[in-house]
Amino acid sequence: MSEHEQDGQEREFDLRWADDAEHKEPSARARMLAARWKDNPPGPVPFRPDPDHRSRGRRARSRSHSRSSWVSTAVVFGCVAAVIVLLGYINFRAP
Structure with a gap:
């Protein structure tokens, strides 16, 4: 048995x-x-926050986030469409 096999075993x-x-x-x-935690144990932390902690600022942020999400999606699809059209134009012009 080699030394390498013995080390592996x-x-x-x-x-x-x-x-x-x-x-x-x-x-x-x-x-x-x-x-x-022995000297200073942590307090209980709820898994989900209470529903009354929601504020108008959070709702506004959420609307803004969904709007920016749609804008990002539209930009990506627009870029993909532009690349497809450009490639089609290049193939159309090639003999």
């Missing part, structure tokens, strides 16, 4: 051994958050 054994471990150490981020 040892690494595979180590990975299986690590995966089968009963106790797994938490990541550095998990340890950091646990230490931070």
